[in-house]
Amino acid sequence: MSDMRLIVAGAGGRMGRALTRAIAERQGAVLVGALATPGSELLGQDAGVLAGLPANGVKVSADLWAVSKEADGILDFTVPAATIANVAIAAERGIVHVIGTTGLSDSDDAVIKSVTNRAIVVKSGSMSLGVNLLVAVVRRVAKALDENFDIEIVETHHRRKVDAPSGTALMLGQAAAEGRGVSLIDHSVRGRDGITGPRKSGHIGFASLRGGTVTSDHQVMFAGPFERLTLSHQAEDRILFAYGALKAALWAHGKKPGLYSMSDVLGLAGM
Ligand SMILES: NC(=O)C1=CN([C@@H]2O[C@H](COP(=O)(O)OP(=O)(O)OC[C@H]3O[C@@H](n4cnc5c(N)ncnc54)[C@H](OP(=O)(O)O)[C@@H]3O)[C@@H](O)[C@H]2O)C=CC1
Numbered sequence: 594m595s596d597m598r599l600i601v602a603g604a605g606g607r608m609g610r611a612l613t614r615a616i617a618e619r620q621g622a623v624l625v626g627a628l629a630t631p632g633s634e635l636l637g638q639d640a641g642v643l644a645g646l647p648a649n650g651v652k653v654s655a656d657l658w659a660v661s662k663e664a665d666g667i668l669d670f671t672v673p674a675a676t677i678a679n680v681a682i683a684a685e686r687g688i689v690h691v692i693g694t695t696g697l698s699d700s701d702d703a704v705i706k707s708v709t710n711r712a713i714v715v716k717s718g719s720m721s722l723g724v725n726l727l728v729a730v731v732r733r734v735a736k737a738l739d740e741n742f743d744i745e746i747v748e749t750h751h752r753r754k755v756d757a758p759s760g761t762a763l764m765l766g767q768a769a770a771e772g773r774g775v776s777l778i779d780h781s782v783r784g785r786d787g788i789t790g791p792r793k794s795g796h797i798g799f800a801s802l803r804g805g806t807v808t809s810d811h812q813v814m815f816a817g818p819f820e821r822l823t824l825s826h827q828a829e830d831r832i833l834f835a836y837g838a839l840k841a842a843l844w845a846h847g848k849k850p851g852l853y854s855m856s857d858v859l860g861l862a863g864m
């Protein structure tokens with residue numbers, strides 16, 4: 594099979610640059626396009642140089658329609674507005690769309706879902722193997738423990754992260770709610786402040802910390818009578834998310850249209 598031809602959206606971003614480096618290292622994948630915001634000062638620059646590599650001849654563009662003519666997939670770690678604009682074009686072109694962008698609203702998710710009868714989308718709040726395993730473990734532990742165990746999710750990220758709770762924290766919360774057999778929307782508490790009253794039994798709490806250069810830390814605490822179980826994951830370098838996204842793209846290449854998750858890619862679905 595010939596190399597999978599990939600576009601990196603948000604090529605000047607932290608993840609965009611990591612994705613360009615991951616593609617350069619990987620046999621079976623080649624970078625054919627790099628995108629930045631319309632009007633960005635990065636337009637026309639070499640995507641390899643932008644990622645700290647030798648020049649690769651791929652010039653940063655703002656025109657996905659043009660760039661995707663000769664592509665098989667797009668790796669999209671940007672912002673919700675950009676991802677939603679990319680969804681329709683990727684679907685129209687019939688290329689794989691790997692979505693790592695977090696902070697998507699319910700209506701954004703509905704737009705993504707609406708194209709998956711003709712688009713191949715892999716979407717996940719975390720492309721990490723460890724996180725996706727943690728999600729499966731949290732679901733099982735939440736199922737095993739009753740409401741005497743309070744579930745609290747704490748996430749820590751670098752100072753530049755713009756959304757909270759993190760996509761990963763929401764995946765962990767969703768898994769805990771599924772384990773408990775409840776709806777997360779009706780059972781979550783975010784950011785306590787002031788006279789909050791005692792903790793409601795059965796609620797799942799979220800707390801978000803931001804500072805420095807922390808890549809990504811998540812903890813899920815099950816606090817029960819006289820004992821606590823804490824499950825945690827620490828990401829040491831964002832290149833791991835780039836490797837995961839690339840794995841997802843290669844896995845999805847040639848798959849039927851649909852909405853896939855990272856647990857599908859990793860063979861963890863149903864765990
Ligand atoms: N699922 C996962 O495993 C992971 C997900 N993420 C998520 O990926 C996203 C990006 O993270 P990160 O790289 O740290 O963020 P950055 O802010 O470093 O990068 C975001 C990129 O998006 C680009 N962008 C913004 N607006 C537009 C637009 N309208 N059109 C095109 N491009 C646009 C920016 O370009 P410009 O500078 O030109 O505006 C920038 O290059 C976040 O949502 C983050 O949570 C991050 C790591 C792992």
Ligand SMILES: O=C(O)C1=N[C@H](C(=O)O)C[C@H](O)C1
Pocket residue numbers: 695718719750754758759760761762808809810
């Ligand atoms: O913004 C980040 O950096 C990250 N975002 C994702 C999230 O919101 O969970 C994945 C990882 O935590 C890094």
